Amino acid sequence: MEAEGWNDRYRDTELVWGRGANQFVVTHLSDLEPGLAIDLAAGEGRNAVWLAERGWTVTAVDFSTVGVDKARQMAEVRGVDLDLVLGDARTWEPENPVDLVVIAYLQIPDPDRTQVLRRASGWLAPGGTLFIVAHDQTNVSAGYGGPPDPAVCYDLAETVAALDRLTVTVAQVVERLVDTPGGQRMALDTVVAATAA
Numbered sequence: 001m002e003a004e005g006w007n008d009r010y011r012d013t014e015l016v017w018g019r020g021a022n023q024f025v026v027t028h029l030s031d032l033e034p035g036l037a038i039d040l041a042a043g044e045g046r047n048a049v050w051l052a053e054r055g056w057t058v059t060a061v062d063f064s065t066v067g068v069d070k071a072r073q074m075a076e077v078r079g080v081d082l083d084l085v086l087g088d089a090r091t092w093e094p095e096n097p098v099d100l101v102v103i104a105y106l107q108i109p110d111p112d113r114t115q116v117l118r119r120a121s122g123w124l125a126p127g128g129t130l131f132i133v134a135h136d137q138t139n140v141s142a143g144y145g146g147p148p149d150p151a152v153c154y155d156l157a158e159t160v161a162a163l164d165r166l167t168v169t170v171a172q173v174v175e176r177l178v179d180t181p182g183g184q185r186m187a188l189d190t191v192v193a194a195t196a197a
């Protein structure tokens, strides 16, 4: 989906993704020492704001103007600063190396997806972490929600292969419980963390 589609979706709902950080972001990043972070495809800002509350200096990038505005509002309400950037993940580049790059549910097809992951690997300072969480390809047939198009979903082996400049420390397909009107359902996510030498 391109930026206008995301603008429409964000206009239609108060907060599509909620206020709380993604559960895997919390599990895997809580113990990191704060520094400079990029949240690529930050959406309404739930993960960026959570990082900023923990002391990170966060650049939040998204190509949806409505998403960026909502992230600005969330940051104001929660009393934190974000460096908000309207940018396309397929072309945007940071000026300086960072200690953490978060890419959460950036569901775009290859070759763009692999190119983004490769480029993001190069943004890390020594010891920095790249953290990816996304709808897994297996979710299309066996999980709840997420995009129905497997081409925009992640494959664990391909994701790991794209990070060949880094040391992969976490590579899992994980279950995520989703509350629905019909009860709890299971979604399947790719979770990968990797560090720069």
Ligand SMILES: C[S@@+](CC[C@H](N)C(=O)[O-])C[C@H]1O[C@@H](n2cnc3c(N)ncnc32)[C@H](O)[C@@H]1O
Binding pocket: 001, 003, 006, 017, 022, 040, 041, 042, 043, 044, 045, 046, 047, 061, 062, 063, 064, 067, 087, 088, 089, 090, 103, 104, 105, 106, 107, 108
């Ligand atoms: C499923 S939402 C996830 C938002 C956020 N990362 C989160 O976990 O709450 C996907 C986001 O990716 C953004 N996005 C999709 N393609 C993009 C691109 N090429 N460049 C920048 N942002 C993009 C959309 O605007 C949307 O905000």
